[in-house]
Each structure stands twice: as C-alpha cells, then as structure tokens.
Amino acid sequence: MTRPAERRPGSLRSLLLWILVPAQITVLSLALWFSSSQLHQQVDLAYDRSLAGALRAIDHNISTASGGLAVELPYLMLEFFELTANDSVYYRILTExxxxxxxxxxxxxxxxxxxxxxxxxxxxxxxGASIRIAALARPMAPPLYGQKTGRVIVMVGEDRSGRDQVIRDLMIRNIVRDLIEVLASTGLIVVGVLIGLRPLTRLYRKLKGRAHDDLSPISAPELPREVRPLVDAVNQHVARHARQARRQRQFLDDASHQLRTPLAVLHTQLDYALRESDPAEARAALLAMRGGLDQAQRTAAQMLALARARDTDARDGPPQTVALTALAQDVIRQLYSLARQKRQTLALEGGELGITVTGIEWLLREALVNLLDNAIKYTPEGGAVTLRIERTPDGAILSVRDTGPGMTETDIRKAGRRFRRGQAGKRSHGAGLGLAIVHTIMQRHGGVLRIEPADPGVQVSLVFPVDEGFPAKSSF
Structure with a gap:
C-alpha cells in the first residue's frame, strides 16, 4: 500500500497574497454594495423631499369655503419642479x-x-412608465355637502426615469472609484508583501552562497522583528553543531596524539618478541606488551570518558541527588583489588555525615574513579590513600589524599590540561587525561577541582557549591 504524497507547503509570499488580496477584494466589494444601497436611499430621500414640497404647496391652495372643492394651482412652482425633476409631473386632488x-x-x-x-x-x-407618487390626506375645513367630516387627498407624482438616471450615474462613478481603490490597494498589498519578504530572499541567497564549513552566526539586522527569534534559534542550533564538531575534531586529535606512540611501541615489542629465540626474553617482551596494552586500554577508556563528559546534556537524564558516602564506598570496592596488589591502605573518613549533592551520578563516579586510580598508581607499595567527605559553609568537599611523590607548584597550576606530563621524578597523573576528565566533570556540575600539596603526597578535592542548583549548560 503506497503512502499518499505529503503536501508540500507553499511559499510565504503566495500564502500572504492568497489571504490578503481576496480579503481586500471582499471587504471593498461589501463596502461598494453598502455605499450603493446608501446612495439609493439618499437620492430617493432628496427627491422625495422635493416631491413633498410640491405636495404641501398644492395643499395650501385648496379651499372648501365656497361649498365646493376649489384649488388654485401654483403653476410656476410646478413648472420649476418639473424642470428640476427633468421629467413629467402629475397631480390629483380629490375628496375621499x-x-x-x-x-x-x-x-x-x-x-x-x-x-x-x-x-x-x-x-x-x-x-407605461414607473412613477414616484406622494399622497397626503387631511380633514376638510369646512366639510362639503353638509357632511360633518370628510378628508381631501392631494397627490403629486413624477416620472422615476430622471432620478433613476441620477442614481445610475452616481453608481457608475462610485463603482469606478471603488474599482480604482481595489486595484490600487491590491497593488499596494502585492508590493508591500514583495518588499516585506525581500530581506528573507536576501538572507536565503546569502546562506545559499556560504561555504559548507561556514558555521558563523547569521547576521541580518534588516530582518523584521517577527523573524529574528527564528534566526536566533538557528544561530543557537548552528553554534551547538559547531561546538559538537570542534569536540569531535578534538577527540580525533586526542586519539591520534595519544594512541600513536603506544601502538608504535607495541609494534616494536612484537617484532622483538618474534625475533627473540630465548624464551625468557620473549616472555619479558610479551609482559611488556601486556603492560602497554593495559595502558593503551586505560587511555582509550579515559578519552571516551572525557569526550562523553563534554557531550553530556539533557539527554543523559535530569540531575538527581547523589549520596557521596555511597558513591565513595562503591568506588573503593571497585578499585580495592588494585590497592591490595600494592599492599596499600584505603580509608574513608566522614562517611557518617550523609552528605548529598545534585548532579549526574555516572559522571561523578567517573571523576572519583580517576582520582582514586591516580592516587593508587602513584602511591608506592605500603602507602595509604584516604577518601574524606566533609561539609563546609561553602559546600561539600570530597577529597582524595595519597602518600605518593606529590606534585610541584608548576604542575598544580597546569593540572587538568590534556597530555601534559609532570617534571622528572614527579607524577604525571595519567598524561593529563585523568585530571582533565575530573576538571571537565566539575565544570559541568558548577564545582571546582582543587589540588593542594600534602606532606607527603598530594590532596585532590572536588568542591561542590551549596544550593547552587545544577547548571543548565556546561561552561566549557
């Protein structure tokens, strides 16, 4: 069964013209009909007043005082009325x-x-002609033929052809005038629509001529106010796309930068193991390869975590309340085996406080895993790693302290940058990826990554603000 073809929307220009022009013609046609009706009534009223004047003039010259019906017709007035009406005039005077x-x-x-x-x-x-008649009945004074009452009727009529011709002439002039108004207003509407849509046409040509990689904001100050919100929304969408494209390019650059060397080293170690005839030497090469693979695997996982932390948005679910104690305990259980291999002590302080923060749980877990993994990695055998949860007037703090070699002041200032190694004899913090991930996650949560020297080792803290809410957008 074939689906019906979807109806393509028409152009805005056609839509406006198809709405405005018929509406304008309809309104003006109704106005023409109304004005014509009014004109007919006004002309009839004017002619009827003239007819009533002739009627009153004749009535004033009627007398019954002599015992009979007598009338002295105002011939001059009737001639003047006939000239004014441009047609024949009739009269009749009778008793009822x-x-x-x-x-x-x-x-x-x-x-x-x-x-x-x-x-x-x-x-x-x-x-054989249509005439307009005015008739007036009034009591006779005195009545005729000895009657007690009686009325006299006065009638005056005129041929309608004169007044109908006047009405036709006025109607034609009104129709011509209104048609000119219709054509002029329709032309103005068409011109106005074309001029009003010209900025959109220019914007279309401007965007069509852009390069495929030009994601700069649209600048069209001449657009009407009603269209500017649409342009602003398009600019915001393009800006989000540009940020996403930059992140993808950055991820590819990071992957190329960070994985090229381990893969080259693995290739060299593999060639060495294949050429080596001594089993002990071959085994040592394979063990070195396993260490390199572990490091490459960890680096790839960190890079994916960093990319996902940057791309986190509302699709990852709304922020929720995260219990720091439960989170710290889960991460300790997850990495306990690594600390056990190096005979290190893992401790949790402040877990009884029950402090909670608002955020995305998997991101906070990733941040804490990176901190604890770095601490275990750079703490020597038999050392100690301590997680501490505390509440301050400024917020909640989750810190990781180790007894490793520590970091210099220069390394602390530059911490959080990707692929930066520490000075000789000092820790590198996962080639910069671990702290870069933590730094990105804390920015996403409106918090701060704080690194402080300890004696011995270093203390890295996640500082969460109090009642600041969860940022709607990341600031990186």
Missing part, C-alpha cells in the same frame, strides 16, 4: 368619497388607507 376629483384622475391611490396629515410615498406604473 370621490365626489370631487381634479387633475389626473387615473393617478393610482395607495393600497392602504392614508393616514391623516402625513405624506406617503410609493411607486406605481402609470401611462
């Missing part, structure tokens, strides 16, 4: 009972009964 009717007698009345003293406007077809 229909006994008197003057003007265009077939001018249609509204469907519902007219209210008194309030003009009503409506549209009707008349003489």
């Amino acid at each position: 009972d229909g006994l008197a009717d003057i003007g265009n007698q077939d001018l249609p009345l509204p469907d519902a009964r007219l209210p008194s003293n309030s003009p009503v406007f409506y549209d009707r077809d008349y003489l």
Whole structure:
C-alpha cells in the first residue's frame, strides 16, 4: 500500500497574497454594495423631499369655503419642479368619497388607507412608465355637502426615469472609484508583501552562497522583528553543531596524539618478541606488551570518558541527588583489588555525615574513579590513600589524599590540561587525561577541582557549591 504524497507547503509570499488580496477584494466589494444601497436611499430621500414640497404647496391652495372643492394651482412652482425633476409631473386632488376629483384622475391611490396629515410615498406604473407618487390626506375645513367630516387627498407624482438616471450615474462613478481603490490597494498589498519578504530572499541567497564549513552566526539586522527569534534559534542550533564538531575534531586529535606512540611501541615489542629465540626474553617482551596494552586500554577508556563528559546534556537524564558516602564506598570496592596488589591502605573518613549533592551520578563516579586510580598508581607499595567527605559553609568537599611523590607548584597550576606530563621524578597523573576528565566533570556540575600539596603526597578535592542548583549548560 503506497503512502499518499505529503503536501508540500507553499511559499510565504503566495500564502500572504492568497489571504490578503481576496480579503481586500471582499471587504471593498461589501463596502461598494453598502455605499450603493446608501446612495439609493439618499437620492430617493432628496427627491422625495422635493416631491413633498410640491405636495404641501398644492395643499395650501385648496379651499372648501365656497361649498365646493376649489384649488388654485401654483403653476410656476410646478413648472420649476418639473424642470428640476427633468421629467413629467402629475397631480390629483380629490375628496375621499370621490365626489370631487381634479387633475389626473387615473393617478393610482395607495393600497392602504392614508393616514391623516402625513405624506406617503410609493411607486406605481402609470401611462407605461414607473412613477414616484406622494399622497397626503387631511380633514376638510369646512366639510362639503353638509357632511360633518370628510378628508381631501392631494397627490403629486413624477416620472422615476430622471432620478433613476441620477442614481445610475452616481453608481457608475462610485463603482469606478471603488474599482480604482481595489486595484490600487491590491497593488499596494502585492508590493508591500514583495518588499516585506525581500530581506528573507536576501538572507536565503546569502546562506545559499556560504561555504559548507561556514558555521558563523547569521547576521541580518534588516530582518523584521517577527523573524529574528527564528534566526536566533538557528544561530543557537548552528553554534551547538559547531561546538559538537570542534569536540569531535578534538577527540580525533586526542586519539591520534595519544594512541600513536603506544601502538608504535607495541609494534616494536612484537617484532622483538618474534625475533627473540630465548624464551625468557620473549616472555619479558610479551609482559611488556601486556603492560602497554593495559595502558593503551586505560587511555582509550579515559578519552571516551572525557569526550562523553563534554557531550553530556539533557539527554543523559535530569540531575538527581547523589549520596557521596555511597558513591565513595562503591568506588573503593571497585578499585580495592588494585590497592591490595600494592599492599596499600584505603580509608574513608566522614562517611557518617550523609552528605548529598545534585548532579549526574555516572559522571561523578567517573571523576572519583580517576582520582582514586591516580592516587593508587602513584602511591608506592605500603602507602595509604584516604577518601574524606566533609561539609563546609561553602559546600561539600570530597577529597582524595595519597602518600605518593606529590606534585610541584608548576604542575598544580597546569593540572587538568590534556597530555601534559609532570617534571622528572614527579607524577604525571595519567598524561593529563585523568585530571582533565575530573576538571571537565566539575565544570559541568558548577564545582571546582582543587589540588593542594600534602606532606607527603598530594590532596585532590572536588568542591561542590551549596544550593547552587545544577547548571543548565556546561561552561566549557
């Protein structure tokens, strides 16, 4: 069964244009429809006011005082109104009972009964044309034909073609204006999107033209604020990759530097053993080879430990509480056989304090193993190695003291550097790897590696801060 092809994301430019341009056209189209509706109402209102003025003018000239319906039409006003409307004007004056009717007698009345003293406007077809009619009903004073009540109805109508033409002309002008606004705003949106994305395009070309080994930070101050967090995150990722690449190169350099000589010596010893006919001499060469292999094995293990200590991060698990007493006891049991072979005394002081620190247990174990291994290695037969745990106002201290040859002040100052040997007659501390591992681990835990001369020997201490927490990132 084939998997469906994953949909490739489109470009940001296309996404913005497909969102902004249709949205802009939709909004402006709604605005055009709303303005057109408003325009139609405003034009009708203006023309209806003119129609109501003609209606009131005729109504003021109606009289029933003579006993009949009499009207003196304001012809000048009607002519002016007709010129203003640019179309035909119609009028009708009648009593509500229909006994008197003057003007265009077939001018249609509204469907519902007219209210008194309030003009009503409506549209009707008349003489093959659509007309707008204003009708007003009011009580007669005095009533006609001896009636007690009665109303007179006044009607004025005009052909709608004039006002409809005005509305069409205004609508066309509004549509043209709004279309120009739509095109202009759409063009501005397109130009704005293209200009706004130009820094990203320049950044893309700049990164594409970089060398494959160029891991320098990205510098693009012209980028918008919204994009800068992404660039910062990329810079942090590239920086982590660059640090990892430097560590890998350093590890390869270390391996090449440290293993080349032991392998060459082993090759020479092997050739000597193969050429030697004396079994005793051959055995001595093989024993020397075994010592060289042990040293090469220990060096390789230390190099791997140093590389892993440098690469330790959150993937190795969260920091935890480590009991120094239990840790020291485990390491003593692990290396007790080495001390036993040299008839050395291993002692633990302060184990009853129950001091704990926060950190990564396997790293602290590796640090203590290196310290104790060095102490056993450089302490002569019959000597003593003492582990001590103590609490001070500044933190917890785990120290290893031996009765070996000690270290000079110069060696102490340079301790922790890789592949550095001590002066003649003094200890080398594992060609610098052992203390380098311990130094790296203590930096990772925010602590300090402290070396002090003793009489005799030397004391190496791991100083842990109090309530400092575990560093989120290593400082090396």
